[in-house]
Amino acid sequence: MDDLPSRYDDAADTYDETRGGEARAAAVAAEVDRLAPGPGLLVDVAGGTGTVGAALRALGREVLVADASAGMLRHAVRRLPGRVVRADARRLPLGDGSASVVSLVWLLHLLERSDADAVLAEATRVLRPGGVLVTTVDKDLAHGTTRRTGADGAERVAAVCAGLGLVASGSGRVHGETRWVQTGAGWRVEAFRRGP
Template identity: 45%
Template structure:
C-alpha cells in the first residue's frame, strides 16, 4: 500500500486532480437523498471530493495525518484523523456515509469492520455510498489494451474486498439494502500502451504479483507492439453503489 503521508502533497496532481474529483462528487450527489443534512466521508484523503459536498454538514475522516492536513485546508475544523474501523462518531449520528476508493485498499476482515462501523453511525433510513469493483474500472470500455490485459488479469485476480456481490452481502447483514447505483469517469486517467507495459512490469496493479512471469512478459511485449504507443486509451469508469439502512430495527 502507498505511504499516504508521503503522497499527500502530490496525490491530487497524480490522480486526476479537480476533473476526477468533480466527476466523483457529481456522481455521489446524484445518489444522495435530498434530505441528507450530515455526511461522513471515510478515507477522505486530501478532501478534494469532500469539499465539493460541503453544502451539507460534512466531516472527513482519514488515517493518514498527511492527507488529513491537506484536507483540513479545504475543510477547516471538519477533518479528523481516525481509523475507519473505530470512528469517533456516535451511533446513528449521520444521515449519510461516503467511502470513495477505500474498500479495495483493505483486507477482507478490515473492510467488513469498516462497513460495520459505517452502519453503526448511520441513522435509521440513512444512506451508504461506496465505490465497488475498482480494479475493473479500466476494463469497462472495450479497447485494444483492455482486450490484451483482461485475460491475464482474470487468471491472476484474487477475491477483491470491494467486489460488489461481497459488499452487498456484508451490508445486508447490517440491515442495509441496495437502493441505487451509478458510474463516473476517472477523467484523464486513461493509460497508453507504453504506460500500461511500464506499470505491469512494476507490478502495478496488485494482481500482477500473482501473474505468471512469462505470461506477464509476453503481455507487455504485445502491448508494446500496439499502434499509437503514447495515446491514452479510454478513461476508467468507476462504479458507485448506494445502500439504505432500515428505518427500524437494530444492527
C-alpha cells in the first residue's frame, strides 16, 4: 500500500481528464449526498484531486479532503483551499467521533484486504454516533473485469462494517464514464451508519 500514493503522484496531472473529471464527480457526489444527508463535517478520504469534494461543497456540504498523494492534493488545494489535508487513510489526523460522514470513493479496490480493513476501522473511529460511511464497492466488476484485490467486494465490506458496529443504511449506483470505460450497470455505492 505504501507506494500507492506515489503512483498517484505520477498520475495526478492527467487524472481528471482520464477518470471522468467533474461530470463523474458530480454524479458520485449526488449519490453520497443522498445516502448521507445532513449537516456536519464530511471527510472525503482518498479524495484525490478534490473533484468529488468540490461537487459536495457545491451541494452545501462542509468538506475536508484527505489523501496521501501530494501530487493529487495539489489539484485538490486549488479546488478547496484550506479544506485539504495530506494523510494516510489508516491514520487520519481527526479526533474520535469528529465527522458526520466519511466517503471512500475508489479506494478500497486498490488495497490489500488488511489495509482496507484498517481504513474501514479508521473511518469508523472518526465517525460520530449516527454518522454515515459511504464507500464504493465492486469497482472492478462494474468494469467487467475480475477483482484486483477483492478488498472492495460488497459482501466482504458489509461483513467488515458489521463487525465494526456499522449498520447498512442504503445503497446506490453511479453512472458515468472514464476515458476507458462506460459503466452500464453503474458503479456500486454502499452506506453504513454508525450505531449510538
